[in-house]
Amino acid sequence: xxxxxxxxxxxxxxxxxxxxxxxxxxxxxxxxxxxxxxxxxxxxxxxxxxxxxxxxxxxxxxxxxxxxxxxxxxxxxxxxxxxxxxxxxxxxxxxxxxxxxxxxxxxxxxxxxxxxxxxxxxxxxxxxxxxxxxxxxxxxxxxxxxxxxxxxxxxxxxxxxxxxxxxxxxxxxxxxxxxxxxxxxxxxxxxxxxxxxxxxxxxxxxxxxxxxxxxxxxxxxxxxxxxxxxxxxxxxxxxxxxxxxxxxxxxxxxxxxxxxxxxxxxxxxxxxxxxxxxxxxxxxxxxxxxxxxxxxxxxxxxxxxxxxxxxxx
Amino acid sequence: xxxxxxxxxxxxxxxxxxxxxxxxxxxxxxxxxxxxxxxxxxxxxxxxxxxxxxxxxxxxxxxxxxxxxxxxxxxxxxxxxxxxxxxxxxxxxxxxxxxxxxxxxxxxxxxxxxxxxxxxxxxxxxxxxxxxxxxxxxxxxxxxxxxxxxxxxxxxxxxxxxxxxxxxxxxxxxxxxxxxxxxxxxxxxxxxxxxxxxxxxxxxxxxxxxxxxxxxxxxxxxxxxxxxxxxxxxxxxxxxxxxxxxxxxxxxxxxxxxxxxxxxxxxxxxxxxxxxxxxxxxxxxxxxxxxxxxxxxxxxxxxxxxxxxxxxx
Numbered sequence: 001x002x003x004x005x006x007x008x009x010x011x012x013x014x015x016x017x018x019x020x021x022x023x024x025x026x027x028x029x030x031x032x033x034x035x036x037x038x039x040x041x042x043x044x045x046x047x048x049x050x051x052x053x054x055x056x057x058x059x060x061x062x063x064x065x066x067x068x069x070x071x072x073x074x075x076x077x078x079x080x081x082x083x084x085x086x087x088x089x090x091x092x093x094x095x096x097x098x099x100x101x102x103x104x105x106x107x108x109x110x111x112x113x114x115x116x117x118x119x120x121x122x123x124x125x126x127x128x129x130x131x132x133x134x135x136x137x138x139x140x141x142x143x144x145x146x147x148x149x150x151x152x153x154x155x156x157x158x159x160x161x162x163x164x165x166x167x168x169x170x171x172x173x174x175x176x177x178x179x180x181x182x183x184x185x186x187x188x189x190x191x192x193x194x195x196x197x198x199x200x201x202x203x204x205x206x207x208x209x210x211x212x213x214x215x216x217x218x219x220x221x222x223x224x225x226x227x228x229x230x231x232x233x234x235x236x237x238x239x240x241x242x243x244x245x246x247x248x249x250x251x252x253x254x255x256x257x258x259x260x261x262x263x264x265x266x267x268x269x270x271x272x273x274x275x276x277x278x279x280x281x282x283x284x285x286x287x288x289x290x291x292x293x294x295x296x297x298x299x300x301x302x303x304x305x306x307x308x309x310x311x312x313x
Numbered sequence: 314x315x316x317x318x319x320x321x322x323x324x325x326x327x328x329x330x331x332x333x334x335x336x337x338x339x340x341x342x343x344x345x346x347x348x349x350x351x352x353x354x355x356x357x358x359x360x361x362x363x364x365x366x367x368x369x370x371x372x373x374x375x376x377x378x379x380x381x382x383x384x385x386x387x388x389x390x391x392x393x394x395x396x397x398x399x400x401x402x403x404x405x406x407x408x409x410x411x412x413x414x415x416x417x418x419x420x421x422x423x424x425x426x427x428x429x430x431x432x433x434x435x436x437x438x439x440x441x442x443x444x445x446x447x448x449x450x451x452x453x454x455x456x457x458x459x460x461x462x463x464x465x466x467x468x469x470x471x472x473x474x475x476x477x478x479x480x481x482x483x484x485x486x487x488x489x490x491x492x493x494x495x496x497x498x499x500x501x502x503x504x505x506x507x508x509x510x511x512x513x514x515x516x517x518x519x520x521x522x523x524x525x526x527x528x529x530x531x532x533x534x535x536x537x538x539x540x541x542x543x544x545x546x547x548x549x550x551x552x553x554x555x556x557x558x559x560x561x562x563x564x565x566x567x568x569x570x571x572x573x574x575x576x577x578x579x580x581x582x583x584x585x586x587x588x589x590x591x592x593x594x595x596x597x598x599x600x601x602x603x604x605x606x607x608x609x610x611x612x613x614x615x616x617x618x619x620x621x622x623x624x625x626x
Contacts, residue, residue: 207520208620220619227613300540300610306533307521 003027004173007072007094009087011036011062013135013264014104015078016045017143018174020057025177030061030069032090037064039138048136049143050259052178060139071096074170076127080268081105081113081279088117095122100166102127102151106198106264107279108191108287111154123156123166126187128194132261145258148180150194152187192236192284193243197251199280200228202265203301206275206308213260216252224297226252231295235284238293265305272312277305316340317486320385320407322400324349324375326448326577327417328391329358330456331487333370338490343374343382345403350377352451361449362456363572365491373452384409387483389440393581394418394426394592401430408435413479415440415464419511419577420592421504421600424467436469436479439500441507445574458571461493463507465500505549505597506556510564512593513541515578516614519588519621526573529565537610539565544608548601578618585625590618 003026008019011031023029033040044058063069072094079087084105091101091114101118103110104127111124118124128151132144151170153163167183174181184190204215204225215221229248236243244250255261268275281302288295316339321332324344336342346353357371376382385407392400397418404414404427414431416423417440424437431437441464445457464483466476477496484494497503517528517538528534542561549556557563568574581588594615601608 204617208617210620214624215620218620218623220616220623224613224616224620227609227616231609296540296544296609297613300537300613303533303537303540304517304521307523307528307531307537310531310533311527 004073005070005096006030007069007075008032009066009075009077009090009094010079010083011040011045012078012080013133013141014129014131015076016135016139016141017047017131017133017147018076018078018104018129018149018177018179020045020047020055021147021177021179022173023057023060024055027173027177028061030063030072030094032063032066032069032094034064036138037062043139046140047143048140051143051145051147066090066093069094071099073099074173075099075101077101077103077105080274081107081110081276082274084110084113088114091122092119095119097121098123100125100170102170104129105279106194106202107276107283108188108195109283110279111187115155120157123158124154125167125170126152126154126191128190130194132258134262134264134267144261148182149174150182150184150190152184152190154187186241188239189236189241192232192239192241193247195280195284196229196232196236196243196247197255198263199232199284199298199301200225201255202263202276202280203305204228205263205266206269207301207304211260211262211266212255212258216256222252228297228301231297232284235288235291235293235295238291239287269308275305275309277302277309281305317386318383318409319343320382320388321345322379322388322390322403322407323392323396324353324358325391325393326446326454327442327444328389329448329452329454330360330444330446330460331389331391331417331442331462331490331492333358333360333368334460334490334492335486336370336373337368340486340490341374343376343385343407345376345379345382345407347377349451350375356452359453360456361453364456364458364460379403379406382407384412386412387486388412388414390414390416390418393586394420394423394589395587397423397426401427404435405432408432410434411436413438413483415483417442417462418592419507419515420589420596421501421508422596423592424500428468433470436471437467438480438483439465439467439504441503443507445571447575447577447580457574461495462487463495463497463503465497465503467500499554501552502549502554505545505552505554506560508593508597509542509545509549509556509560510568511576512545512597512611512614513538514568515576515589515593516618517541518576518579519582520614520617524573524575524579525568525571529569535565541610541614544610545597548597548604548606548608551604551606552600582621588618588622590615590622594618
């Protein structure tokens, strides 16, 4: 059986990294780009990895028009959730019938936003990337650590058994590319769990202009991060998603083990791009409120970030 | 009866403003200074007031050594609460027997910190200044608006009737200087009430590097300020201090009426001086926690400010 054909919709740091890893494992990977199309056509995509060394995929099968892409069996959506409204038509153009569409995005509620805009036969899957990387320049991504991905089925009409099989296929694909992959049976639980790290570190890195190591080294900001994490844990559990025991402390320990890292929201802020405020905060705050377990610290952080974003010159 | 003699301990923006206003009303006012002593000796003290025009007191009765000051009947303590440990000996040197010592400081618990260090015969009084001003240069204060002061007795052995009389005398003194003054019968209540404004605006002005108008004009930061205020209101009431109805909304409206203002903590931060974190936040957080009404947003704000202060170069 031939390997499935993979399309990357939105080739930023995340899409570039996973696409190159899969291409190196022998998959037929096609990249949709916008502003970086010319640079990638010329120099391919480079992953400057502290784990795997320098990986250069050249030529990369690059496109600046989704209509030119061949029909793909799997689509990895690496674009920010802030551009989700524009993504659905691109996905539909590049998708083979019954294609598996994996949203590699942060936050909550992303799949619900996209579902109604997508053809009914497409399987929508949540993909949660545990990876430290950032875009260094056109077609160049710095990979600092990790690369694990969680996959969980969202919607698309597959029955329980078929869902399990689709997720198993996806996980196997990433494992072939030397990446850890976990099959998750509840997408919401998986997204809440990732949010426990993402919501505190992304926002605090912007408001305090600091990376993970500085935030953990100072007792006050470490306490702040821990309190923010605990709020998300409590809200997740109130929403019916039991979290692993002592999750906040485990995440703090784990974050100290990885290199100093500036989360993606810090990158967005530095480049005055819209921050993922609604997907990282707004939806979670609404659900927590509904579940009777509001998150006042997270709300304060979100309000500060909104003020900062509204002040972009 | 001769007018009482007044000493100002710590002649910054606050001490300078009230001292000059009282001197203009005919009081015999003596100023203790440190770094600005020479400048004030030469040029006096100038209040560049948007309300009263330019007021210049020259010569000002200035001292760089409290032991040189004549014995004062009233002492106005304008130094930051961050330097309280060093203040008691200066106060004792300048005080006449049975002098009234008014702490013109922000926050909670300041008087308790000083009390044990002061001679028992001194009357300790809390003074809450509702005034917008900042120090522009040596001996020069810009006064933007207001100037009202609340006075409440703390300790010193006066019985209820004598307390009332002392506070009435103090209030009359400020009124003679064309300032509004209110006699408050519960110092803790008065301090909590002032904190409802101070805790949100001081901290947010630093974390978001913004003045009152910018913070109120943006819907997200306005909501943040309001939520922070409400936390303080709820904690004050849990601590047994009923607050005026709809206080947060009234303060928001009132703040829009005054000129754009950068609170004192912003001034401290800009000059990399220690911020009044314990008096503005720490003590209130401890009392709120004890009363079973914690303030998670205020705690998050305090932790951010501590991180920022710890990072001073």
